[in-house]
Amino acid sequence: MRGLLLKDFFLVRSVLGILLLVLLVVGSGMSVLTSTWVLTVVSTVMFGMIGVTTIGQDKASGWNRVAGVLPVSPRAVVDSKYVLYLLLSGAGFVLGGFIGMLGALVQAQADGAVFAVISLSIALLSGSVTIPCNFLLGEEKGIVSLIAAYPLSTAIFIGAAAIWRDPLTSGLAVLAVGVALYLTSWLAARALLPRRDAV
């Protein structure tokens, strides 16, 4: 799986540089206007999204055929995408958290823990939908699922916030659902996707 992850890293590397630059610029601006902890959510979501786009890139380049004849199991191919999503979302989370922390040092900010929970919840909820959708659907519909998954996740979060008044409690509840959904999605994908034709 390390080789598959390295391939994806090469694919996303150039985009990550641009994204990093955007986050630094936006972060600087936001530090004046609002809480920089918001960047934790933005960067976690954006980094994860880049990981998902590699599924479409594999289809477009024909790599999915190459992967189908490599000495790795079809499950490992599925696993690599779920792991990549976690790694990239995690990197985005750490980066956003770091920028948020810097902002908090400059001036007092809203509660970082709430934003951290929101970031992870939205990333996991969205990933559990967009990863299988990008495997199953064509490139265009896959992008639609990307666009749709994040607002949907946000809506779930808002719904939870309406039930539990405390934002941190509702965030933790959604996070638990997100973890469960992500694991379910992963297990279902590795069981079902290899049964489909690779081309």
Added chain:
Amino acid sequence: MQGNALDVKGLTKRYGQFALEDVSFSVPRGTVVGLVGENGAGKSTTLNAALGLIHADAGSVELLGGQVQDGALREQIGVVFDANAFPNALSPDRLNRIFRRIYRTWDEERYRSLLRAMELPADRKIGKLSKGMKMKLAIAVALSHGAKLLILDEATSGLDPIAREEILDMLLDFVQAEDHAVLLSSHITSDLEKIADFIVFLHAGRVIFEKPKDELRYRYGIVRCGAAQFAAIDEADRIAWRKQDYEWEVLVADREVARKKYPKAVVDPATIDEIMLLHIKGERK
């Protein structure tokens, strides 16, 4: 080395209007087998099913004595697809770094020596390589992990004659080892006439014949004759036939026998192209 590198038995796959029906053939070790057929005949479907990229509805495939799902066995199978299948953002160097983490048998030295021999720039993005260079790169990858069976899907199509010749030479070198084998699908039959030992002809999802190339080249013939002579040819001698503007063309399995039996007719050697055309465009028994 005994046995076949690839045994395909009764392979069946149905897609809407198209069906691959009961396809069976073998690739003996130490040989090059050419899979020929018109566009849409089922060549790629056959190869994809043999490689496990699509799930067959029926039939079995044995590669190097095992099943394609076996990861260790996949180390010994080199595959070249009809078009570049490596992401354009990668380079030959990066492919090396990726594949040495995937193939336990990856031979970096061999890969680099192949890149040099093929004059492929290691650091250039794949998207900036020519079509011929991309195909050579795919072959370099296929030859760098100790493959014993090479499967190439239309690897020479769209290439200029020089690039094609170089690729065919590489395949001939590869198959010098008696435990190596090549399965090459192509509709450029002249390439197969140069290097193939056996020809498997697919038409409309079915195997029409599987024969040694030399039998096709040195024994098969085309009888060219008028209507009266055509009527006089034994039905048992006719494999396929068609009426042209001024003559009949009849494919026969033994042109020397046909020359003696039908002395008034012209009997020419048959190329693989002509054999294919007569099967596809003509009538058959």
